[in-house]
Amino acid sequence: MIPDKSPLLEIRDLEVSFDLGKRGFFSGRRKQLKAVDGVTFDIRRGETVGLVGESGSGKTTVGRAILRVISPSGGQVLLHGEGAPLDLVPLGPKALRPLRPRMSLVFQDPYSSLNPRMTVRDIIAEPLVVAGLMRDRESIDARVRAIAARCKLDLEHLRRFPHAFSGGQRQRICIARALVAGPDFVVCDESVSALDVSIQAEIINLLKDLQEETGTSFLFIAHDLNVVARISHRVAVIYVGRFAEYAPTESLFFHPRHPYTHALLSAVPEPDPDLPFRPERLQGEIPNPADAPPGCRFHTRCPFARPRCALDVPVWRELASDHFVACHYAEEFDFRRSREPAGTTPAKEREIP
Amino acid sequence: MLTVENLTISFRTDEGRVTPVQGVGFSVAEGRTLGIVGESGSGKSVSTKALMRLLPGNAEIAREARMRYTAKSGEEIAIESLKPNARALRHLRGGEIGMIFQEPMASFSPVYTIGNQIMETIRLHRGLKGRAGRDLAVDMLDKVGISNPDARVDQYPHELSGGMRQRAMIALALSAGPRLLIADEPTTALDVTIQAQVLDLMRGLQRDLGMGMIFITHDLGVIAHVADDVAVMYLGTIVETGTAREVLKSPAHPYTRGLIKAIPRADRLDARLEAVPGDIPSPSARPAGCPFHPRCAEAIAGLCDRETPPEVTLGVGRRVRCHLHGTRAVA
Numbered sequence: 136m137i138p139d140k141s142p143l144l145e146i147r148d149l150e151v152s153f154d155l156g157k158r159g160f161f162s163g164r165r166k167q168l169k170a171v172d173g174v175t176f177d178i179r180r181g182e183t184v185g186l187v188g189e190s191g192s193g194k195t196t197v198g199r200a201i202l203r204v205i206s207p208s209g210g211q212v213l214l215h216g217e218g219a220p221l222d223l224v225p226l227g228p229k230a231l232r233p234l235r236p237r238m239s240l241v242f243q244d245p246y247s248s249l250n251p252r253m254t255v256r257d258i259i260a261e262p263l264v265v266a267g268l269m270r271d272r273e274s275i276d277a278r279v280r281a282i283a284a285r286c287k288l289d290l291e292h293l294r295r296f297p298h299a300f301s302g303g304q305r306q307r308i309c310i311a312r313a314l315v316a317g318p319d320f321v322v323c324d325e326s327v328s329a330l331d332v333s334i335q336a337e338i339i340n341l342l343k344d345l346q347e348e349t350g351t352s353f354l355f356i357a358h359d360l361n362v363v364a365r366i367s368h369r370v371a372v373i374y375v376g377r378f379a380e381y382a383p384t385e386s387l388f389f390h391p392r393h394p395y396t397h398a399l400l401s402a403v404p405e406p407d408p409d410l411p412f413r414p415e416r417l418q419g420e421i422p423n424p425a426d427a428p429p430g431c432r433f434h435t436r437c438p439f440a441r442p443r444c445a446l447d448v449p450v451w452r453e454l455a456s457d458h459f460v461a462c463h464y465a466e467e468f469d470f471r472r473s474r475e476p477a478g479t480t481p482a483k484e485r486e487i488p
Numbered sequence: 489m490l491t492v493e494n495l496t497i498s499f500r501t502d503e504g505r506v507t508p509v510q511g512v513g514f515s516v517a518e519g520r521t522l523g524i525v526g527e528s529g530s531g532k533s534v535s536t537k538a539l540m541r542l543l544p545g546n547a548e549i550a551r552e553a554r555m556r557y558t559a560k561s562g563e564e565i566a567i568e569s570l571k572p573n574a575r576a577l578r579h580l581r582g583g584e585i586g587m588i589f590q591e592p593m594a595s596f597s598p599v600y601t602i603g604n605q606i607m608e609t610i611r612l613h614r615g616l617k618g619r620a621g622r623d624l625a626v627d628m629l630d631k632v633g634i635s636n637p638d639a640r641v642d643q644y645p646h647e648l649s650g651g652m653r654q655r656a657m658i659a660l661a662l663s664a665g666p667r668l669l670i671a672d673e674p675t676t677a678l679d680v681t682i683q684a685q686v687l688d689l690m691r692g693l694q695r696d697l698g699m700g701m702i703f704i705t706h707d708l709g710v711i712a713h714v715a716d717d718v719a720v721m722y723l724g725t726i727v728e729t730g731t732a733r734e735v736l737k738s739p740a741h742p743y744t745r746g747l748i749k750a751i752p753r754a755d756r757l758d759a760r761l762e763a764v765p766g767d768i769p770s771p772s773a774r775p776a777g778c779p780f781h782p783r784c785a786e787a788i789a790g791l792c793d794r795e796t797p798p799e800v801t802l803g804v805g806r807r808v809r810c811h812l813h814g815t816r817a818v819a
Contacts, residue, residue, distance in 0.1 A: 190650070333527060334763075334768070339761055340760060358679065360754065361753055405712065417685075
């Protein structure tokens with residue numbers, strides 16, 4: 136399904152801080168860690184947005200802040216529906232409650248996210264029961280069976296307990312549970328990362344099919360770029376709490392504008408020994424968000440960094456239509472990647488005057 | 489330098505005997521890297537742990553198994569017949585065969601400094617104590633690309649980042665001067681940019697030191713760039729072997745073909761992924777005949793579900809266990 140252009144969620148300057156406790160005994164100031172620092176993007180109806188980043192970059196925090204599992208310290212999360220868009224950020228638990236069935240979450244580990252004492256049927260039915268959407272057993276059963284069948288679960292298995300299932304089957308149960316209440320928006324947080332390659336492909340295909348049928352929007356968080364490429368309409372790259380780039384999947388993968396995106400893409404080894412593997416050499420590792428570098432956060436590792444990068448925070452701007460980037464010098468880079476032969480051909484860097 | 493034949497490992501469990509590895513054979517030559525690829529339950533880790541005799545007490549290695557290792561001295565060691573507490577075994581672990589694990593935090597002791605742990609290895613395997621040992625430890629940390637090794641040597645594992653810890657782990661394994669290095673998913677827990685750094689480092693070190701290496705991974709992308717030879721495992725058996733190019737470019741076994749097709753690659757964004765149907769069976773419920781037949785689109789009814797396919801040689805070092813090749817050879 137081609138997502139229509141109307142936004143479902145608009146995220147404006149989202150900020151999430153965590154308290155690290157007092158800095159020292161005598162200092163009254165509390166040290167704060169800004170896990171997400173000014174993130175702006177939107178998610179359209181029926182669209183899958185991929186969110187990639189290294190560990191510690193804040194990708195999970197973005198997902199949870201949008202779902203209001205945690206409370207953002209600033210910004211807006213506008214949920215569109217009938218009538219005027221609703222900002223989720225100032226809402227308290229009570230006000231959020233009726234909105235909960237519209238949003239859900241699929242976790243990474245299908246082993247720890249299913250209650251071992253509940254039958255598969257009860258697990259899938261729980262969101263309906265909790266939200267009080269349905270009361271009589273027959274209609275709940277009918278709904279559970281319908282969604283289970285869509286997720287290619289054997290209906291005979293509904294009476295069993297989760298321990299009897301393999302990782303791929305468990306993840307299908309998690310997906311069924313997430314979709315049972317008919318949400319508008321689902322966050323998949325590394326939902327295929329724990330699965331074997333041969334199983335992973337099936338889950339990716341299933342998610343695509345389900346989206347086509349239901350028109351649900353997904354935020355698909357993952358560290359595996361190729362997985363994200365396959366499932367997303369648009370992809371955002373996050374680095375230490377800030378977005379580096381956000382663009383339609385094609386442009387992001389074949390014409391990235393941010394040096395970090397380019398470095399990430401070049402570091403993925405393709406399963407073909409004839410392709411040269413020339414990862415962009417990045418110095419060191421991702422900085423600790425509690426001690427984030429000033430200016431552009433990537434400047435400490437960026438092979439193209441210039442003095443200005445250490446001083447000014449790059450503005451989040453629309454470089455080309457629908458292609459957002461936060462880099463002072465994005466116009467000067469040409470990281471175009473060729474399609475044939477596939478994979479990592481080294482990017483040509485234009486002379487920087 | 490290492491030849492393994494007929495390796496069968498079984499575990500006694502409460503639910504009966506489970507045999508996660510069945511009749512596995514492979515060899516590693518000096519200066520070459522053997523990549524072992526497989527998904528969960530394929531037995532890739534268990535079979536290499538047997539090489540170090542690191543299996544738990546309820547494990548049994550079948551009598552017909554042969555694990556022959558040629559030591560630095562030129563002496564041939566029969567690993568399967570070493571006594572569990574033999575001096576020779578202690579020397580073999582670390583001194584001859586080094587090992588790197590996926591989770592470096594679990595392999596270091598949290599209560600000793602990195603330097604302490606590397607120096608212990610150096611003392612045991614190289615007999616260097618005090619200043620000399622410390623100097624070598626600093627030298628090793630420097631070699632694996634840890635900046636400021638003089639200070640790092642006195643740090644505890646928790647003070648290092650994930651990538652640094654994995655580098656320190658490599659330094660630890662190499663400080664004993666092994667001839668063969670077993671790396672069990674060494675980059676799986678790392679981010680791609682760090683993975684690229686560590687892979688680069690390992691290839692460089694191997695070239696410089698002329699070590700043999702066994703690299704275990706589930707990632708065919710990684711295999712393509714580190715391995716010379718590849719063994720593909722499925723449910724405890726090696727289904728296909730060959731050079732990395734042969735296996736990845738012209739896979740002979742339906743499982744390998746399925747695995748390669750199932751990998752999402754960024755070059756064909758719109759195409760649908762081809763999944764391998766079904767689930768990986770548990771090693772305790774291994775299907776009869778060819779273990780892959782319930783998921784195989786090309787399975788021959790009456791043959792693949794009954795008879796274990798024989799190993800068919802397709803070329804030098806190129807072997808496959810599949811009836812499709814067997815029947816072709818007969819016809």
